[in-house]
Amino acid sequence: MKISELYAPTLREVPAEAEVISHILMLRAGMIRKAASGVYTFLPLGYRIIKKVIQIIREEMDKKGGQELMLPIIQPAELWMESGRWHVYGDELFRLKDRHGRDFALGPTHEEIITDLVKGDVRSYKQLPLLLYQIQNKYRDERRPRFGLMRGREFIMKDLYSFDKDKEGLDISYQKMYDAYSRIFTRCGLKFRPVEADPGAIGGSGGTHEFMVVADSGEAAIVYCDTCNYAANVEKAEAVPVPVDTGEAVKEMQEVHTPGARTVEQVTEFLHIGPEKLIKTLIYRTETETVAALVRGDREINEIKLQNLLGSVQLELADEQTVQEITGAATGFAGPAGLQDIRIIADTEVMEMRNAVTGANKTDTHMINVNPGRDFTADLTADIRMVRAGEKCPRCEGALLEARGIEVGQVFKLGTKYSEAMGAKYLDENGKEKLMVMGCYGIGVGRTVAASIEQNHDKDGIIWPMPIAPFHAVVIPVSVKDQKQTELAWQIYNSLNDSGVETVIDDRNERPGVKFKDADLIGFPLRVVVGSKTVEEGVVEVKHRRTGDISTVGVNEAASVIRKIVADELAESMPGA
Ligand code: 9G3
Numbered sequence: 001m002k003i004s005e006l007y008a009p010t011l012r013e014v015p016a017e018a019e020v021i022s023h024i025l026m027l028r029a030g031m032i033r034k035a036a037s038g039v040y041t042f043l044p045l046g047y048r049i050i051k052k053v054i055q056i057i058r059e060e061m062d063k064k065g066g067q068e069l070m071l072p073i074i075q076p077a078e079l080w081m082e083s084g085r086w087h088v089y090g091d092e093l094f095r096l097k098d099r100h101g102r103d104f105a106l107g108p109t110h111e112e113i114i115t116d117l118v119k120g121d122v123r124s125y126k127q128l129p130l131l132l133y134q135i136q137n138k139y140r141d142e143r144r145p146r147f148g149l150m151r152g153r154e155f156i157m158k159d160l161y162s163f164d165k166d167k168e169g170l171d172i173s174y175q176k177m178y179d180a181y182s183r184i185f186t187r188c189g190l191k192f193r194p195v196e197a198d199p200g201a202i203g204g205s206g207g208t209h210e211f212m213v214v215a216d217s218g219e220a221a222i223v224y225c226d227t228c229n230y231a232a233n234v235e236k237a238e239a240v241p242v243p244v245d246t247g248e249a250v251k252e253m254q255e256v257h258t259p260g261a262r263t264v265e266q267v268t269e270f271l272h273i274g275p276e277k278l279i280k281t282l283i284y285r286t287e288t289e290t291v292a293a294l295v296r297g298d299r300e301i302n303e304i305k306l307q308n309l310l311g312s313v314q315l316e317l318a319d320e321q322t323v324q325e326i327t328g329a330a331t332g333f334a335g336p337a338g339l340q341d342i343r344i345i346a347d348t349e350v351m352e353m354r355n356a357v358t359g360a361n362k363t364d365t366h367m368i369n370v371n372p373g374r375d376f377t378a379d380l381t382a383d384i385r386m387v388r389a390g391e392k393c394p395r396c397e398g399a400l401l402e403a404r405g406i407e408v409g410q411v412f413k414l415g416t417k418y419s420e421a422m423g424a425k426y427l428d429e430n431g432k433e434k435l436m437v438m439g440c441y442g443i444g445v446g447r448t449v450a451a452s453i454e455q456n457h458d459k460d461g462i463i464w465p466m467p468i469a470p471f472h473a474v475v476i477p478v479s480v481k482d483q484k485q486t487e488l489a490w491q492i493y494n495s496l497n498d499s500g501v502e503t504v505i506d507d508r509n510e511r512p513g514v515k516f517k518d519a520d521l522i523g524f525p526l527r528v529v530v531g532s533k534t535v536e537e538g539v540v541e542v543k544h545r546r547t548g549d550i551s552t553v554g555v556n557e558a559a560s561v562i563r564k565i566v567a568d569e570l571a572e573s574m575p576g577a
Contacts, residue, residue: 001471003506003518008045010518020217022453023148025462029522031470038145038153040446045522048470049449050156054135056187056467057158057443060180066131066160071110071117073137077103079112083421088313094139094153106139111418111440114161118436119424125165128426128436129173133160135445149446150219150406156445163436165428167415170437174207174413177441181211181409184443186575189465190452193405195222196232198304199412208412211443212405213451220405223387227398234402235304237387238394243352244276244296251355251369253337258366262332264297267366271357274298279350279358279370281334283323283342286312290326292339293384294346296353300386306345309382327361335359335367336376346378347385406451407444414438456546462523463546466569471502473562474524478512478531488555489530492540495559501566520545525569526562 008030015034018024026032031046042050058068077095080086086093086105094106107113114132122128138157145153162173178194185192190213197210210233212222224231232238261270268275278297283290284306291310295301307315320331326342327334335358336344350356355369372378389402416435418424424436449468456463466472473496477489489505496503504524506515512529519527529541539552542562553561571577 001504003474003504003515004508006045006504007043008522009043010521017146018148020147020150020450020454021457022150022217022450025453025457025521026148026450029462032148036153038142038151040149040152040154045470046449049464049468050445052468052470053188053445053448054156054158057135057184057445060184060187061131061133061158061160064131064176064180066133068134069132070134070136071107071113073107073139075105075107075110075113077105079116079422080105083112083115083418085112092141092143094141107136108138108140109157109440109442110134110159111161111414111438112422115418115422115424115438118163119419119422122163122424122426122436125426125428125434128163128165129169130163131160131173131176132163133158133441147217147450149450152446155447158443158445160441162439162441163424164438165426165434166437170413170415170439174411174439177411177439178209181411181441181443183575185211185213185408185448187573188448188452188468189456189573190408190448191455192408193222193224193231193403195224195405196230196236197410198233198236198308200304208410210405210407211409211411213408213448213455214403215406215451215454216404217454218404218406220407221402222405223389223400223402225393225396225398225400228393228396230393230395230400234387235302237400239348239383239385239387240392240394241348241352241383242392243349246354248355250371250374253367253369253371253375255360255362256366256368257364259364261364261366262330267357268297271366271368273357277353277355277357279336279353279356281336281339281359283318283326283334284315285318285322286310287314288312289343290318290322291343291345292326292334292336294336294344294350294378295385296347296349297357299347299349301347302384302386305382305384309345309380309384327359329359329361329363329365333359333361333363333365335361335370336372336378337361337367337370339376343379344376345380345382345384346372348381348383349385351378351381406447406454408448408451409441409443411441412439414440457523460517461521464523464525465573466525466566467573469502469523469525471504471524472566473501473503473526473528474506474519474522475503475528475530476506476512476515476519478529480507480509482532482535484535485530485532488534488540492528492530492555492558496562499559499563501559501563526565528558528562 135158164170194209221234261267275297419436475493477485493505527543
């Protein structure tokens with residue numbers, strides 16, 4: 001490919017809305033363009049990268065026995081009603097009607113469609129397990145599409161669904177996918193970490209892991225342990241209770257006037273106590289009830305843990321009026337003692353506290369010397385708090401560290417949620433009808449590309465890992481007016497392409513500085529400069545984008561030297577190499 005003919009319009013200025021480096025660099029390098037909010041076109045360079053990632057995914061899925069198919073993007077509402085999800089996902093589900101007024105959705109994911117497919121065709125245990133996957137556009141009407149390819153409304157996903165006879169079969173399928181994902185992200189040159197995660201609204205029986213690319217720009221917070229291998233999304237991370245033992249004798253509960261002190265900070269300052277003496281009482285509303293959630297003053301509530309514990313679809317802090325009705329006080333003065341008509345959910349640590357401070361359910365008033373068990377009881381006691389770095393690992397004696405990550409893949413054990421709702425059954429060895437046991441496994445293809453840029457760039461541009469680079473090398477004749485230089489450049493270019501090194505030639509009549517800048521921006525792993533030295537001394541300069549190393553190589557050896565670097569780096573990228 002000649003750069004003069006390549007449709008890769010580089011930009012000097014990018015729109016201010018591009019906040020993260022991957023978005024900025026892909027726009028600048030002429031790899032993507034925005035068509036609408038959260039909707040992008042892939043230009044030829046961008047699409048080459050996407051195709052490389054897809055190819056790696058395809059190879060690893062096929063190796064595990066995955067069979068590729070293509071499910072429809074337009075999905076009938078009836079299937080979503082069967083699973084019960086038509087009404088669960090509100091505005092996020094892109095909905096449309098056909099000319100007859102029938103309802104459809106643009107596929108945000110394909111559990112319904114594939115369960116319906118398989119239930120129609122699979123009768124016997126002999127046809128299981130099945131691993132079926134596709135690589136296709138998905139649609140989700142995100143409230144805030146942003147960060148370019150990271151959170152689009154149209155995005156490319158690889159989604160695989162496993163159908164097994166039983167839980168043991170699912171465990172095997174899940175492990176296969178877990179291993180395949182580790183290979184895929186390794187091959188893409190990413191530093192990643194599988195973390196335990198919360199299954200969220202998709203529900204299901206078993207575990208789930210997210211594959212996180214470690215990057216400061218990541219939206220997800222994770223904690224991990226270097227002593228053992230525990231790693232979890234903070235939403236899911238298990239807290240080890242650390243009771244505060246003051247050795248104090250139990251004292252009489254007493255009311256104190258605390259005018260205007262509502263926040264933990266204000267109350268602790270007013271009463272000259274530490275936040276670990278306080279019980280925070282938060283009033284929440286779900287779709288069915290109002291509850292009071294208690295955590296120690298020095299802890300934060302984890303709403304996801306609370307929501308899972310309650311089994312609710314919705315959870316939000318109650319408004320001022322509800323708080324007033326339930327507690328008889330303004331927001332900031334709620335406490336568990338004497339609270340009536342609602343369930344009290346306490347964090348494990350709270351029940352170990354002694355002589356604590358809480359709101360008095362009376363405006364401008366708190367209670368001191370509140371003792372759990374004596375002054376109030378909890379309807380549920382569980383881990384409902386956030387974990388922080390520095391706390392003890394829940395699996396070993398180590399301390400937790402924290403990092404940020406970009407979720408590029410997720411594996412789920414669904415169990416029988418969908419097969420039950422939609423009636424996906426098979427006949428076992430004894431002719432008995434059983435529900436299929438399912439798993440689902442996704443990879444965000446565009447996100448994987450964006451995450452790779454977040455991890456692989458410098459001030460000059462992108463630094464592609466060899467396996468996903470749009471081209472392996474660029475050949476740059478310094479002066480295209482010099483016929484001899486041009487001739488030698490073409491000779492190397494042809495020889496490289498002939499031997500399978502994907503190469504472009506920058507044949508533009510531009511100053512060398514411009515060409516070098518563009519080469520760095522686009523991020524070709526190798527740059528071959530053909531200049532006056534090539535003509536006079538028979539040598540070219542080979543620059544390695546990642547290390548910055550420059551070596552001088554004879555014209556006749558150039559192609560074989562480069563071919564070897566490319567082959568070596570591709571081989572090294574293979575796990576277990
Ligand atoms: C929806 C909408 C948004 C959604 C979903 C459904 C996320 C939804 C979870 C998954 C789970 C797995 C297959 C591949 C691996 C991940 N956002 N999820 O189900 F209707 Cl609008 O998609 N699906």
